[in-house]
Amino acid sequence: MNLGIDLGGTNIVAGLVDDNCNIIKKMSVPTLAERSFEEIIKDMAHLCNRLIEEAKIDISEVKALGVGTPGAVDNKKGIVLHAGNLGWHNAPIKNELGKYFKMPINIENDANAAAYGEYIACGVDIDDFLFITLGTGVGGGIIINKKIYRGFNGAGAELGHFTLVHDGIHCSCGKAGCWEAYASVSALISQTAEAIEENPDSLMAKSYKSVGEINGRTAFDAAKAGDKAAQRVVKKYLEYVADGICSMVNIFEPEVLLIGGGISKEGDYLLKPIAEYCEKNYFCKNIRQTRLGIAELGNDAGIIGAALAGAAD
Amino acid sequence: MNLGIDLGGTNIVAGLVDDNCNIIKKMSVPTLAERSFEEIIKDMAHLCNRLIEEAKIDISEVKALGVGTPGAVDNKKGIVLHAGNLGWHNAPIKNELGKYFKMPINIENDANAAAYGEYIACGVDIDDFLFITLGTGVGGGIIINKKIYRGFNGAGAELGHFTLVHDGIHCSCGKAGCWEAYASVSALISQTAEAIEENPDSLMAKSYKSVGEINGRTAFDAAKAGDKAAQRVVKKYLEYVADGICSMVNIFEPEVLLIGGGISKEGDYLLKPIAEYCEKNYFCKNIRQTRLGIAELGNDAGIIGAALAGAAD
Numbered sequence: 001m002n003l004g005i006d007l008g009g010t011n012i013v014a015g016l017v018d019d020n021c022n023i024i025k026k027m028s029v030p031t032l033a034e035r036s037f038e039e040i041i042k043d044m045a046h047l048c049n050r051l052i053e054e055a056k057i058d059i060s061e062v063k064a065l066g067v068g069t070p071g072a073v074d075n076k077k078g079i080v081l082h083a084g085n086l087g088w089h090n091a092p093i094k095n096e097l098g099k100y101f102k103m104p105i106n107i108e109n110d111a112n113a114a115a116y117g118e119y120i121a122c123g124v125d126i127d128d129f130l131f132i133t134l135g136t137g138v139g140g141g142i143i144i145n146k147k148i149y150r151g152f153n154g155a156g157a158e159l160g161h162f163t164l165v166h167d168g169i170h171c172s173c174g175k176a177g178c179w180e181a182y183a184s185v186s187a188l189i190s191q192t193a194e195a196i197e198e199n200p201d202s203l204m205a206k207s208y209k210s211v212g213e214i215n216g217r218t219a220f221d222a223a224k225a226g227d228k229a230a231q232r233v234v235k236k237y238l239e240y241v242a243d244g245i246c247s248m249v250n251i252f253e254p255e256v257l258l259i260g261g262g263i264s265k266e267g268d269y270l271l272k273p274i275a276e277y278c279e280k281n282y283f284c285k286n287i288r289q290t291r292l293g294i295a296e297l298g299n300d301a302g303i304i305g306a307a308l309a310g311a312a313d
Numbered sequence: 314m315n316l317g318i319d320l321g322g323t324n325i326v327a328g329l330v331d332d333n334c335n336i337i338k339k340m341s342v343p344t345l346a347e348r349s350f351e352e353i354i355k356d357m358a359h360l361c362n363r364l365i366e367e368a369k370i371d372i373s374e375v376k377a378l379g380v381g382t383p384g385a386v387d388n389k390k391g392i393v394l395h396a397g398n399l400g401w402h403n404a405p406i407k408n409e410l411g412k413y414f415k416m417p418i419n420i421e422n423d424a425n426a427a428a429y430g431e432y433i434a435c436g437v438d439i440d441d442f443l444f445i446t447l448g449t450g451v452g453g454g455i456i457i458n459k460k461i462y463r464g465f466n467g468a469g470a471e472l473g474h475f476t477l478v479h480d481g482i483h484c485s486c487g488k489a490g491c492w493e494a495y496a497s498v499s500a501l502i503s504q505t506a507e508a509i510e511e512n513p514d515s516l517m518a519k520s521y522k523s524v525g526e527i528n529g530r531t532a533f534d535a536a537k538a539g540d541k542a543a544q545r546v547v548k549k550y551l552e553y554v555a556d557g558i559c560s561m562v563n564i565f566e567p568e569v570l571l572i573g574g575g576i577s578k579e580g581d582y583l584l585k586p587i588a589e590y591c592e593k594n595y596f597c598k599n600i601r602q603t604r605l606g607i608a609e610l611g612n613d614a615g616i617i618g619a620a621l622a623g624a625a626d
Contacts, residue, residue: 072600082599089599128465144457151566152441155597162560165479166495166553175559175594182479240479246488247475251564253464281488284468286395286402287385 001057003048003065004307006110006299009033009085012040014047015303016055016062021120023300025055037091045100064104066306067093068113072155078107081154106310110302112148112157115141116312117305118258118295126255130248131295132159133261134241137172138180142252147312160184164244179247182240185216185262188233192219195233203227216262220269238270242277249290250283260295267294314370316361316378317620319423319612322346322398325353327360328616329368329375334433336613338368350404358413377417379619380406381426385468391420394467419623423615425461425470428454429625430618431571431608439568443561444608445472446574447554450485451493455565460625473497477557492560495553498529498575501546505532508546516540529575533582551583555590562603563596573608580607 001024006013008031015026029047031040044067052059071083078094080086094105108116115131122129129143138160142149150156160180161173168177169187181187192214196205203222208214219237222230241263249257263270275292282289297304314337319326321344328339342360344353357380365372384396391407393399407418421429428444435442442456451473455462463469473493474486481490482500494500505527509518516535521527532550535543554576562570576583588605595602610617 072597082597126465128469144462149457149565152439152568152603153566153597153601155600156441156564156566158563158566158596161563161596162475163556164476166477166481166556168479173596174598175596177556243476243479243490250471250474251469252462253466253469253471255465283471283474283486283488284385284395284466285487287468288466290465 001061001063002307002311003051003062004113004303004305005044005048005065005067006113006302006306007031007044007067007069008110009070012044012047013299013303014044014051015300015307016051016057017304017307021304021308023303025051026300026303027051027054033086037088038096041093041096045097048101062103064106064307064310065097065101066106066108066113066308066310067097068108068110068302068306069093070110072153073107073109073150074154075107075150078105080107104310106306108148108306108309109141109150109154111139112141112150113305113309114260114301115143115157115305116148116309117297117301117303118260119143120304120308121297121301122256122258124256128252128254130159130252130254130257132245132248132257132259134183134185134259134263135261136184136186138184138244142254148309159248162244162247164240164247179240179244183237183244187240188216188219188237188263189214191233191237195219195229199229202229204230204233220266224269235273238273239277241270242274243281245274245292246278246281249278253284254290256291256293258293258295260298260301264294270294314374314376315620315624316364316375317426317616317618318357318361318378318380319426319615319619320344320357320380320382321423322383325357325360326612326616327357327364328613328620329364329370330617330620334617334621336616338364339613339616340364340367346399350401351409354406354409358410361414375416377419377620377623378410378414379419379421379426379621379623380410381421381423381615381619382406383423385466386420386422386463387467388420388463391418393420417623419619421461421619421622422454422463422467424452425454425463426618426622427573427614428456428470428618429461429622430610430614430616431573432456433617433621434610434614435569435571437569441565441567443472443565443567443570445558445561445570445572447496447498447572447576448574449497449499451497451557455567461622472561475557475560477553477560492553492557496550496557500553501529501532501550501576502527504546504550508532508542512542515542517543517546533579537582548586551586552590554583555587556594558587558605559591559594562591566597567603569604569606571606571608573611573614577607583607
């Protein structure tokens with residue numbers, strides 16, 4: 001059994017992961033990110049101990065502990081090099097956690113941990129794998145030769161921050177035209193808001209008036225109900241997503257590419273047009289193609305990936 | 314000593330590479346690509362034997378033979394899966410060459426072989442490395458964990474074919490807006506031609522009139538001589554190049570990224586603005602940065618890389 005921790009800006013979630021890669025119990029506490037690094041790690045350790053206690057297992061049954069954290073990570077040293085949303089710079093998580101637990105401890109970037117979780121859940125013997133999350137941002141992780149790819153400085157795989165639209169919309173990262181600025185849920189919400197303003201009589205606009213907010217489902221729901229303006233929003237949004245996915249496949253040619261994040265709940269409604277776009281636009285048309293799919297684990301991916309990634313090295 | 318072969322659509326070039334990674338002798342014959350696969354391989358073998366003879370060495374001194382070939386390659390089986398410009402589909406190069414040589418034989422995609430050659434020439438102990446060629450097309454290769462990254466189908470690392478301009482110029486690959494369609498020498502020539510038409514009194518236009526052709530140097534030369542219109546062409550072209558390089562770094566965070574191909578001869582005139590753009594636009598600003606540089610080997614990269622890549626696996 002392994003312990004996996006998904007450290008977020010809002011919550012710390014810990015889970016016990018059994019040898020079949022299932023979470024048998026999980027618990028969480030608020031991160032309260034404004035606190036000191038040591039206090040947060042202390043809470044993390046207490047959460048793990050409570051989890052072990054409530055699961056009625058002995059700590060000797062836990063083989064290893066893994067943490068998925070925001071930011072760039074030096075995996076060898078177990079240090080968070082830089083995590084803006086936690087205000088951490090050169091934070092020695094592994095050392096600090098080592099004060100509480102005498103077991104192997106592994107620290108990964110959270111998106112990489114989630115990618116590894118989805119890779120393991122795939123259950124197939126594949127070497128090269130990509131995971132893309134369409135959430136508040138666009139992120140993901142790369143598995144190469146069955147291992148997480150981290151880049152030389154632990155910041156590898158910012159898949160949402162290649163340029164899809166040169167001289168395009170300003171991205172939160174500071175660069176213009178990133179894929180994230182067009183394919184994230186936040187981007188979809190902006191695209192929906194714009195279309196609502198232009199189409200005040202559309203189903204989308206009515207839904208907005210009655211619900212009082214625009215979210216990642218507004219355009220998708222209205223499109224499925226036949227709203228032409230919403231269908232145009234979804235079509236264009238999926239073009240942005242598909243163009244980015246096709247680009248990733250041309251670069252990596254992974255055996256499997258899975259799409260996760262909030263939007264991935266749209267399932268085939270999302271996947272089918274993306275797959276059609278890609279088949280038409282892939283660079284390599286005469287050889288084996290990447291298998292595209294929807295990720296399975298949702299929020300558990302990070303915990304499972306964090307728990308198991310250390311064993312891969 | 315190893316033998317390296319760079320198989321192109323026009324020429325087959327073979328070189329003897331010594332243990333210091335230097336080419337001690339090279340020779341070439343025309344590919345005559347319209348011939349049968351077996352005839353081309355036969356010529357390749359004869360070329361190698363002549364090379365060994367003229368270099369006055371014994372074949373027992375040659376430890377291994379490597380080939381860099383266009384197309385997608387199954388490296389394990391030594392098969393070219395698909396190479397459009399040679400008309401090859403499932404061509405068993407390794408087997409066929411094995412009829413002539415009793416030594417380890419390794420087959421790589423040509424861009425990957427060139428990337429490996431530049432990686433070796435780097436001479437530094439680095440794990441993750443990117444090589445980008447700005448030539449007729451934009452290509453390159455990825456070295457991860459000191460090994461060539463090939464993708465699951467041998468077609469990995471089509472770095473020129475991610476979308477830089479969504480809905481942009483039609484690329485020869487069939488997709489719209491590829492980086493290659495903006496950052497290749499061919500793209501620069503189109504951009505120069507357009508500017509010449511709009512600026513008939515410019516230095517570029519005069520150079521075109523006197524030389525009779527536009528090439529990859531036309532705009533660069535005129536820009537250096539103070540031609541404002543040419544400076545605008547170069548500035549915009551370098552923005553396309555830099556935006557793509559910054560995108561690649563955000564995805565891979567390699568320790569070193571080298572730029573090769575015809576345009577790379579511009580040296581610092583090319584590199585400096587790219588580095589400035591990247592420093593300003595990188596996703597990760599608070600940690601170690603990728604070292605950008607100009608590749609060193611030119612056309613020899615493919616031979617050296619092909620000769621040595623087999624030893625890395």
